[in-house]
Amino acid sequence: MFEKRLSGGAAKRQRRAPVFAALGDETRLSLVAKLCGGQPRSISQLTRGSRLTRQAITKHLRVLERAGIVHSVRAGRESRFEFDPQPLVGIKEYLDVVSEQWDQALSRLKSFVETDGLE
């Protein structure tokens, strides 16, 4: 059982690595941003307005797909790609970020009023 857990850990690390790698790239982040509205898009749609070729975009999409961040769905004769942000940016994760921003703002407020608060 212990062995099983160990090998499980190694497998997890292997699975996690492509997720990090996939998101650590400007082009792929911008693809994720385009897809995050929830509308599946074709490769042509994703290539439009980009300086990259269709082939390059396809390559990036495959990386995202292998990492499980996007999935391709058939729509008639073409493939469309869709992204589900929910697992990555659940409301809890968002609240953590906002919460951190408030901590910083309130600490600025604290030094602001405490430096001249004795008037």
Add this chain to the structure above:
Amino acid sequence: MSERIEKRIELKAPVSRVWRALTDYREFGEWFRVKLDGPFVAGQISRGQITYPGYEHLKWQAIVQKMEPERLFSFLWHHSFDPHADIFKEPTTLVEFRLEKIEAGTRLTLTESGFENLPENLRLEAFRRNDGGWTEQMKNIENHVRKAS
């Protein structure tokens, strides 16, 4: 899960001082990092430009709700990451500052609620724009992947 943020902080300053720091638009702008066009008036729109590093392209817009002197200041905060957005159509959260006199000075309670109004893509944008967001996000992804496997 309650989709709100609540923070409580004790400030070594009189309630009147804290009230001014919250409701004087110039003072508010100092620590909140926004350049506001004019004073806060209950029931009216407050406009300005964010001065927080990395977010300077964003407009600030809120509708002041309550201004109960030295007790409660609240506003509806419009959220958008698109500088050209019609901000009135953007979703809002409610921000409330409650003040209470204590021996040491003032107890300030901040709440922000209504996050369920914000669409997912806005949340994703928040991570993209936030300096610490992606570092944080990597941890989240890691946790998520760990849970999922």
